[in-house]
Amino acid sequence: MAQALSLNVFNSVGGSNRAPILVANEYHHWSQRMERYLRRLGRDVWRFVEEGPHVPVLTPIQTDGATARLGGGQRVMSRPTKDDLDKMENDVVAFYEISCGVAPDNFDIIINCKSAKEICDVLKNLYEGSEQAQDKKLTTALNEFNNFKAHTSESLEDSFKTFNLIVTKLSNASTIHSNHETNLQFLNGLGRH
Template sequence: MAHALSLNVSNSFGGSNRAPILVANEYHHWSQRMERYIRRLRRDIWRSVEEGPHVPVLTPVQTDGATTKLGVGQPTLNRPTKNVLDRMENDIVAFYEISCGVASEKFDIIINCKSAKEIWDVFKNLYEGTEQAQDKKLAIALNEFNNFKAHAGESLEDSFKRFNLIITKLSNAGTI
């Protein structure tokens, strides 16, 4: 049993060449670790998660009367630039890495997602909730912050841990 627990903890952290795995009740930790992991791979890859997949714009290019598969003088599509190809590759890498960071029991939730951003948004909405739910979490965290005081007989370390948890809740709610 202890070996299985250490294996799960190890997987949830990920590694330098392995995405962190989303485990129950650790979404906020996973999202921070996953963002750092993807940014470490290449900063450009994170853009695919934030902005969504790059959709290249291919414009018709008129040929000079040369015979093409489309016929004589018919327009063809220009070739994607290296920048466009790089962005499309970043989309693939981001999608792959985030997909690999989802445990099997949660994979059905994202099985139909087509982009890294879509996966990210599904989990964000699932674990953080709607804007109303986020506002409620913020109100609760602010209330805990405003009413914080050490309990009788509580060690300084335990008080600090509780206070730090409140600060983390405020940070996750976007106030810090």
């Protein structure tokens, strides 16, 4: 049992040459790890997850100039530049790595996605929910923070762990309190032991 758990943790964390694997109840951690992993692969790899795939701008060019003046000739599109090809390759890398980071039980959800950004958007919607669901999570986390009270039967360390989880939930919801506010709330929540 412990070996299976260790293997799951090993897979979900990933490594320097291996994308982290998405574990359903650890989506936020996975997304942070995946972003760091992709940024490590190249400065622009993560950009295509945020912005979407690069589409080169190709312009029509006329071939056979003499024939063109007479109404003939052929119009062809210009070729992608080296910069375009590099950007398109970074998008392919991001798409591949994120695809590899999705466990088989979730792969069917993303199988029809055409870009790294699309995969991330689908997974974010699946695991974080709509804006309404995110607002509910934020409200719940704020209530837990504001109403934190340590239980008389728990140790200071256990109280701190509980409070730290609440602060992490707020941070995940992009709500940050100053260190002063956080420390004061924790101390107030300790009450008198």
